[in-house]
Amino acid sequence: MIRTEKILVQTKGENDIVNVTDIVRAKLAKSKGRDGFMILFLQSTTSALTIMEFEDGLRIDIPRAMSRIVPKSIEYEHERAYHDGNGHSHVKASMIGADLVLPFKDGELLLGTWQQIAVLEFDVRPRERSLIVQIITE
């Protein structure tokens, strides 16, 4: 059985990270799925989806590391056509990725103790993101 839904996730701007673990867990609970997996897919090219320990330090460290690796201050060809100042955001998003697959069993997501599901906003302004949640059960 396959059930597909969309969650809207509001971000606060560049380098904001939103913890979506609780809302994703609530979707699983509502589906009453016992054994199966969830597909999460973020419909965006300037934000990304990852697993992290969601704590105040890493909420700074992860975006800071990405900004050191893909600096905003250098020139991007993307700007020549678009002039929207987010060339670096696209590069970061394509490096991290937009999809996640999460197994569950007995109705519980099989996340490790410290694992949380996070939407990383890399774009230069607040955005409302569409997160597809697909729940697959036997």
Added chain:
Amino acid sequence: MIRTEKILVQTKGENDIVNVTDIVRAKLAKSKGRDGFMILFLQSTTSALTIMEFEDGLRIDIPRAMSRIVPKSIEYEHERAYHDGNGHSHVKASMIGADLVLPFKDGELLLGTWQQIAVLEFDVRPRERSLIVQIITE
């Protein structure tokens, strides 16, 4: 129902990016799948699969960023045994990844407006890549 196929993707050499969105969509249309998801898996250790806005600027920016992060000019231990000049290509490929999962509904891939599926060639010469496409429906 699970249907598995292989697509051959010809790349033009190092840092070429091939947009496979149309061919992947055509496979989905042909399968007549309504609700489900696709697994894409690239059978390679020197190229990668990602989601991006496929436009001329980013086709330069993304490989350029990867080459700044993982420079071709430094030494790689991989060379000691292989001498094929692609140590950096392997590192980039393992960072980005070879698999993607894409949900669909009512026969349509649930991609965002700007999202395209891209094969990133990191190897130092043109290659023919095998892309596994698996379509799973209820």
Added chain:
Amino acid sequence: MIRTEKILVQTKGENDIVNVTDIVRAKLAKSKGRDGFMILFLQSTTSALTIMEFEDGLRIDIPRAMSRIVPKSIEYEHERAYHDGNGHSHVKASMIGADLVLPFKDGELLLGTWQQIAVLEFDVRPRERSLIVQIITE
């Protein structure tokens, strides 16, 4: 049909890479699954899962590249609360990711010739890692 199991993977410390291809293949063989896919999910925020050519050179090159990109020597906010010296490990793990999806057909994983499944230990000491293996067949 969905079958979910856990594999324990012992790592030897920072930058160790463990090839889990054979043990994952054995799980598939034991399941007698013919056509389908496997979901691998590592229950950790300081190690990661990727595909690579598993050879002595790249076992050095990949962790070395990650350490150049995300240096251990700089300060991480994560340390202020935790003092466990692994802020960089968390960042690396979130960049590479904890999940993989692998199609199989006729009972064989559809890996390319050089592709192996690898657990990358980024934490600063040996750890026992829990790897969820979910096998889905028609």
